[in-house]
Amino acid sequence: MAAYVARRLxxxxxxxxxxxxxxxxxxxxxxxxxxxxxxxxxxxxEAAAALRQRLGLDRPLWAQYAAYLGDVARGDFxxxxxxxRPVFTDVAHAFPYTFQLAIASIAVSVAIGVPAGIVSARRRxxxxxxxxxxxxxxxxxxxxxxxxxxxxxxxxARLGWFPVLGANLATDSLTxxxxxxxxxxxxxxxxxxxxxxxxxxxxxxxxxSDYIRxxxxxxxxxxxxxxxxxxxxxxIPIVTxxxxxxxxLLGGTVVIEYxxxxxxxxxxxxxxxxxxxxxxxxxxxxxxxxxxVLVNLLLDLSYTVLDPRVRYQ
Numbered sequence: 001m002a003a004y005v006a007r008r009l010x011x012x013x014x015x016x017x018x019x020x021x022x023x024x025x026x027x028x029x030x031x032x033x034x035x036x037x038x039x040x041x042x043x044x045x046e047a048a049a050a051l052r053q054r055l056g057l058d059r060p061l062w063a064q065y066a067a068y069l070g071d072v073a074r075g076d077f078x079x080x081x082x083x084x085r086p087v088f089t090d091v092a093h094a095f096p097y098t099f100q101l102a103i104a105s106i107a108v109s110v111a112i113g114v115p116a117g118i119v120s121a122r123r124r125x126x127x128x129x130x131x132x133x134x135x136x137x138x139x140x141x142x143x144x145x146x147x148x149x150x151x152x153x154x155x156x157a158r159l160g161w162f163p164v165l166g167a168n169l170a171t172d173s174l175t176x177x178x179x180x181x182x183x184x185x186x187x188x189x190x191x192x193x194x195x196x197x198x199x200x201x202x203x204x205x206x207x208x209s210d211y212i213r214x215x216x217x218x219x220x221x222x223x224x225x226x227x228x229x230x231x232x233x234x235x236i237p238i239v240t241x242x243x244x245x246x247x248x249l250l251g252g253t254v255v256i257e258y259x260x261x262x263x264x265x266x267x268x269x270x271x272x273x274x275x276x277x278x279x280x281x282x283x284x285x286x287x288x289x290x291x292x293v294l295v296n297l298l299l300d301l302s303y304t305v306l307d308p309r310v311r312y313q
Contacts, residue, residue, distance in 0.1 A: 008300070012293045019289040020072060020282065024065055027278050034081050034276035055081060068282070077286070078279035082272075087283035090268065095287075097264035098253050101187065104180055105249060106242065108188025109195050114238065116192070117199020118226060121207060132196065139193030144252045148186045148259035155182060165261040183260045187252045191245055198241040202234035209233075243299035247292045 035048050035057065052058045056067065071078060077087040116136065120129040156164045162182040163175075207230055257266030265284050272280035 005297075005301075008297050012290075012297070015293055016286060016289055017069070020069065020286055021065070023282050023285045024068060024278075027276070027281055028061065030273075030276065032276045034278065037275050038081060072286070077283040080272075080280045081277045082275050082280075087279050090280065091265065091283055091287060094263060094265045094268045097262055098250075098257065098266060100180055101184055101253050101256065101262065101264060102249055104184035105187040105191060105252070108184055109191035110242065112188065112192035113195025114199050114231075116196040117201075117238075118203055118231065120196065120200040121203035122226065124204065129200075133200070136193035136196040139190050140197075142190065144187060144190055144255045145259055147189065148183065148256055151182055151186050152259070179262075183256045183262060187249070187256045190252065191242075191249060194241055194245060195238065199234070199238050202237045203230055206230045206234045239302060240299065243295050246295045247288075250288050250291065 035051050035055070039047055039051060049058075056064060059067075068078070077091075079086055080090060083090065113136075116132050120132045123129045152164060155161045163179050203226075207226070253264060254266035254269055256262070257264045258270050261267065265287070269281065269284045271277075272284070
């Protein structure tokens with residue numbers, strides 16, 4: 001196990017270097033000049049040249065890249081070109097909002113998807129099964145931003161059940177939960193479709209196994225057979241699909257936070273891209289990549305808990 005974890009951590013470092021390289025190059029290939037964005041109407045040639053020199057943007061690309069990797073290796077992600085604050089400070093301020101949204105969305109997806117998948121597997125090929133899988137397909141196929149806009153129009157603007165925009169930065173936690181509920185439901189709904197379909201598939205395989213028939217022959221109740229014996233042995237593919245969608249979830253937070261004007265990493269990332277804030281975009285993208293890699297590592301390690309027969313070499 002220790003050797004396996006060591007290999008994965010080495011791959012983690014290589015992955016982060018690759019992500020840093022790609023993002024560094026892509027940001028500089030985008031049209032637009034951060035110096036022009038910063039100076040605005042005051043962008044005279046002299047002022048632009050002085051600012052470009054102060055920010056280090058006048059150096060060759062390879063020199064900027066080497067300096068960037070060296071700073072990251074020391075844990076320094078630079079300063080925002082727009083605010084002149086350390087990237088880490090702004091990211092640390094925005095991260096809790098994104099973390100809350102991600103955890104709440106996962107909880108919503110599991111709470112909806114797992115029961116729906118179990119019911120569909122138990123009622124295979126029934127009208128209820130077809131209806132649930134159709135809803136799951138709509139969740140997977142539909143764009144998050146469209147669901148977010150429709151939810152705002154119906155449940156916030158028309159019905160008034162939820163606040164319209166923002167994240168409630170200054171009041172009590174119960175009100176903050178109301179601000180979190182609608183975006184997490186919208187984002188969780190799209191993931192719930194994947195969870196439901198995987199749960200249904202895994203449960204269909206498990207429920208036809210010999211040990212399930214043995215448990216039924218012993219007179220165990222349906223709930224015990226399905227939940228204790230069936231679901232427990234179907235957890236690996238379910239947990240896998242939840243963890244493997246971490247990247248999709250983070251991408252969804254970018255869209256949902258922008259639609260609902262939540263001050264999280266997604267909103268900060270979109271704003272930074274528009275402003276050509278190179279250090280901020282690079283820092284947020286590296287954090288997203290780190291989260292995805294760590295979640296997949298924890299997923300692999302969790303297999304030994306879910307199934308003691310799994311061994312790593």
